Amino acid sequence: MEQAAGIAGESMQGYTLEQVVSGALSQQQALAVWRLPLQTEVQACISFAPQTTSAIPELETSPTGFLFCPFVTDGAEGNIFLKADIRYSSLTKQLTIDPDAPATQVNLFTEALAQAENEKPGIWPIPANRAHHSNRNQETFTAAVSLAVDSIRAESMEKVVLSRISTSALPTDFSLLKAFGKMLVAYPNAFVSLVAIPGVGTWLGASPEILVSVDQHEVFKTVALAGTQPLCEDGSTANAIWRQKEIEEQGMVERYVLSCFKKLRLREYSEVGPRTVIAGNLMHLRTDFKVDLKEVDFPTLGTDMLRLLHPTSAVCGLPKEPALRFILDHEGYDRSYYSGFLGPVNSEVGTHLFVNLRCMQLLSDQAVLYAGAGITGESSADKEWQETQHKLQTMLRILSEF
Structure with a gap:
């Protein structure tokens, strides 16, 4: 993990949210970006191996990350947990690397960040099995x-x-x-x-309702x-x-x-x-x-x-x-x-x-x-x-x- 720790030190230079999003999209990594109500800080997490479960996971024992779950939690779509291999804060503009994050993928991601300054963001993920959407009149x-x-x-x-x-x-x-x-x-x-997850899709939202x-x-x-x-x-x-x-x-x-x-x-x-x-x-x-x-x-x-x-x-x-x-x-x-x-x-x-x-x-x-x-x-x-x-x-x- 020495390699990953070294990269965490390099993040002191600071990154923009645009670099982080572009880097994740170009590397086809799962990404969640959010801002809590009445706050100014925008946070993001990048997950190298999203976990899909058939049951709602236990919150209290969960590692740091982001949960994305469907309406029917025991149906065709899974409950997806994005373990925060890399975290980002718009206040510090720095990355926090999880000690367990695979160093090779961390290296590739930070290299992508450097290139993201000069490139347009990659295309966002779309569902692997695209549903037929018909508007109800x-x-x-x-x-x-x-x-x-x-x-x-x-x-x-x-x-x-x-x-x-x-x-x-x-x-x-x-x-x-x-x-x-x-x-x-x-x-x-x-x-x-x-939320942008390869194979699952990309969602934008502004929810007024706390669940838990x-x-x-x-x-x-x-x-x-x-x-x-x-x-x-x-x-x-x-x-x-x-x-x-x-x-x-x-x-x-x-x-x-x-x-x-x-x-x-x-x-x-x-x-x-x-x-x-x-x-x-x-x-x-x-x-x-x-x-x-x-x-x-x-x-x-x-x-x-x-x-x-x-x-x-x-x-x-x-x-x-x-x-x-x-x-x-x-x-x-x-x-x-x-x-x-x-x-x-x-x-x-x-x-x-x-x-x-x-x-x-x-x-x-x-x-x-x-x-x-x-x-x-x-x-x-x-x-x-x-x-x-x-x-x-x-x-x-x-x-x-x-």
Whole structure:
């Protein structure tokens, strides 16, 4: 490992994020880049051997890295863990080499960084088995919503989340890194991410929803986020008025989180909300839950809650099993990593996993955009279509700036 240690010393010269991304793409290495909400630091990790598992891994014993998991965690797509062989911070502009990282690949990567200053970034990865994406038009989507409302009124379930895709041609001057930069500026309150994994694909997103977080102070957090309406014209939440449908939808998500705590016999938590929060061009209702693990003896709470929560009622429905069956039978496409979860694990600031919402998958010449809406017995099919239209604007806004 002397060779790798020497390279770590060379990183003192400093690298740009563009060099790091270009170097990873040119070497066809798995890459994750992210910025936590309300932070300025952009972090990245490069993994030489991504690990795919059929089960959600244990967070507490995991090495430092990045987790990227699909909506159906026991389905065709795997749960991918990117062990951080190389880490990067935009604040220090330096690389941190993991002691176990293979020296030969570290050498090749740092050589690629030097060349990246003079070269355009390589093409981003696209899926090995490219799915056929067909846009659902308003008629087919609203028909599925109407069927869901009938099932809910027949008491087959309480709520189901139906989503759809929309494909958009990539602008001729589209740049992966510039798109990421535009997202950083446009969505300061969101978890902004870029994930590029050979054979799996490339995803960009700006998620407003924490799934599971355990920070460096050993504080566990999760949220109940639901209900959607366009941002008020004055850009504030002061005049937000919520319909009964959205209030009940958010209440369902809140009760779902509490039911998970109950299954674990956890009583020591704080609850704040619901309150109106801004996410890009939208407003949502949000309730925050916290557990101080320094005071509560529950060392595996992060993993236990992750396995109970996902997929939450905010992206699946209630009860979970009939809602999931309805989605798989009637949604009409494979969500893949949309409405799954992603984020850094055991970093210097802890583990922070977010639901993969407000995202797009990049193909060679197209972007596949995703959006969903929570359906209850009070839902209007046309209004749910409009909600997905509003949510698609998050990523369409980024594409329109090229």
